[in-house]
Amino acid sequence: MKLDYTYIEDLSKHEGETVTLKGWLYNKRGSKGLYFLILRDGTGLAQCVVAKDAVDEASWEAAEAATRESALVVTGVVRRDERQVGGYEVQASSVQLLHRAEEYPITPKEHGVEFLMNHRHLWLRSRRQWAILRIRNRIIMSIHNFFQEQGFVQMDAPILTGNAVEGTSTLFEIDYFGDKAYLTQSGQLHGEAMAMAFGKIYTFGPTFRAEKSKTRRHLTEFWMIEPEMAFYDLAMNMELAEDLLSRIVADVLRESRTELEVLGRDLAPLERVRPPFPRLSYDEAVALLRSDETAEMLTSRMEALREEERALETELAENKKRYGQAKKSEKRRLDAREIAIRKRRAEIEEALRNLPKWKESARTFEWGGDFGGSDETVLTWHFDRPIIVHRYPAAVKAFYMKRDPEDERLALGMDVLAPEGYGEIIGGGERATDLAFLEKQVAEHNLPPEAFKWYFDLRRYGSAPHSGFGLGLERTITWICGLPHLREAIPFPRLIDRLYP
RNA sequence: UCCUCGGUAGCUCAAUGGUAGAGCAUGCGGCUGUUAACCGCAGGGUUGUAGGUUCGAGUCCUACCCGGGGAGCCA
Known part of the structure; x- marks a missing residue:
């Protein structure tokens, strides 16, 4: 079947040609006379550039009105641009708004698991x-x-x-x-x-x-x-x-x-x-679990985690010092980093709570039992x-x-x-x-x-x-x-x- | 079923028992090459539910509800 539109994954085959893309608005940036529409069509993402003086009034209004996840049809010329995802962008000559999406709940920022699962x-x-x-x-x-x-x-x-x-x-x-x-x-x-x-x-x-x-x-x-x-x-x-x-x-x-x-x-x-x-026989796997080698590996893993935690704490303290004189955009970046560090530290602390138990479980593993989740993990680390x-x-x-x-x-x-x-x-x-x-x-x-x-x-x-x-x-x-x-x-x-x- | 951590604005998170805040999102304004764009202004809250302690509870106590991680079991 011949389609009257092009998929984003095929843009590279159409450099210099005029194509029509059909998809949804993934994100939008803009200024007074220029909009950058990031279009999503299931095969990939492509940036469509809409310049006010290059499109008719209806197209400009469509670009202005388009909200995240609105359904769009964009026609334009494919241009090579190394900076873009996929390496191509579309210089729009026309934009059609098929449906203006209501306020979209999922933002490009971070979300919690429960929220995302409810919006799967x-x-x-x-x-x-x-x-x-x-x-x-x-x-x-x-x-x-x-x-x-x-x-x-x-x-x-x-x-x-x-x-x-x-x-x-x-x-x-x-x-x-x-x-x-x-x-x-x-x-x-x-x-x-x-x-x-x-x-x-x-x-x-x-x-x-x-x-x-x-x-x-x-x-x-x-x-x-x-x-x-x-x-x-x-x-x-x-x-x-x-x-x-x-x-x-x-x-x-x-x-x-x-x-x-x-x-x-x-x-x-x-x-x-x-x-x-x-390939390990069960006997060999049990011996490996109970070995000094395993105990030493787990000890050095714990040490590595403690070291990482110290490095994170140092970074956190330094960021705090810089925070006072930081510009607003810099502050935002530091805030984001603080959240990331806090998250990673929670992971490390959980690992440090678990690893001694895992070490004990491996050390005292009795022949005849099935491996627990932690025993499997410890084995694969070798x-x-x-x-x-x-x-x-x-x-x-x-x-x-x-x-x-x-x-x-x-x-x-x-x-x-x-x-x-x-x-x-x-x-x-x-x-x-x-x-x-x-x-x-x-x-x-x-x-x-x-x-x-x-x-x-x-x-x-x-x-x-x-x-x-x-x-x-x-x-x-x-x-x-x-x-x-x-x-x-x-x-x-x-x-x-x-x-x- | 058990252990453990959590529930504060639409979202992600702050807040010694003492006036509930920030960023994002939304709305309005500014900016002709942005990359989670940026800058300014504004609106937005019964702090999971029900009790209790206290002069005063987001914060402490009890119960319940919901969620995350883990154990058992397995792919």
Whole structure:
């Protein structure tokens, strides 16, 4: 379809030509005879220069009347200008105001979390959210391309299920024509059935957990990608996870530079995400946690934080001295800096409160338990890329995991932990193939055997070795974008006590 | 469910128990190259709710409501 207007991302192809842009007013600066309209059209931002003597009266009035987020049509000549975002600006010859927006609640200044979350439907228009969610799109495309190129078949697991796989406390229960049904927690079991039919499959769908978690790494509704492969063992499974993550990061680095720049993401840690990822057995991970090396690393981290805090205090004191004689604009800058320093100091103080506890938790970690959030974070601090931890105690893993033939206490499970403290983004493993073992496991976990009748059939008719894993989409986005909280990694996050907008 | 921090103007935040302020946003005025533009003026408040202590409460006490961060659990 041929459009009668141009998208901002294509401006570079139209230098010197007259184009028409359609979008919304992101910000406006102006003086008596000149307005600078920053236009936003979803593909990028562009500055449109409206000079009073270069446009007709109606256009000038439109530029004057336009408020933030008003819908506009601007026609003008594209000019190269190094100073501008994207390198181009539009010298307007006409401006049309389609709709004059009411006073827009979100300003270019700072806002609190609650306010922004209540305005999530508008917050999406902000530059930072634009960058994050465009990267989300890039990651989704990258995942599909990776699997499709390798002959995986995308298959959907059901969202409504009758199976209460991991106990009912974390499941959303709904009324299903008088019966109980649940929103899926994982497509895992159905994925296995599909892998036995198609060889290599992956699911890509929403997942629901009714956990009353209030942390920066939990949503009640999130998206999960679950590949399941017949005849893959644990080693192949780990290699696939490593290749997938490396591919995703490479695609984002290549195709989403602008977005990463908007986010101010440090690229160096992402550029190191290449195979092979370090592999640690659970035994090795426990030993590392309890080691002197870990204790020393945490001590030096605490020292570094204390040093940073002292530097901030010094800066604060110096700014206070300068404040008296400062000009108004300088005072404003100092005020902003003071708020930033105070915020960072609060973060440091929280970290300094936590780190001794984390150190103690790592030091005294008992073999047999699952890693807590802090243990994962501490482990990843030792490495410069994602790490894979494998062969966990069977007791802390799901009933369908295959046991390690060399040590029956262990399950052939694996987790991939993202670097920079982001922690678990993948969980998976090799699945048990023996019918009698699975029946025993279901009984020991107090699960209703009748709900697994169909699943047991997979071990009756050509039971074969197979493996798979689940990748948490929002956690992956949070890590790659370097976000402090995963609520920004999905357009409309669903959290405990957050169902709107 | 538990621990912890917070709730003051539309927004972000100040205010020894003693006259509730600033910046941004909004309105008006000024400025022909601005980059979170800048300069001047103005309007804007039942300090989360309900009690209590006090000559006097934004500030202290009690309960409740709402939100942030964390634990457990997990992707």
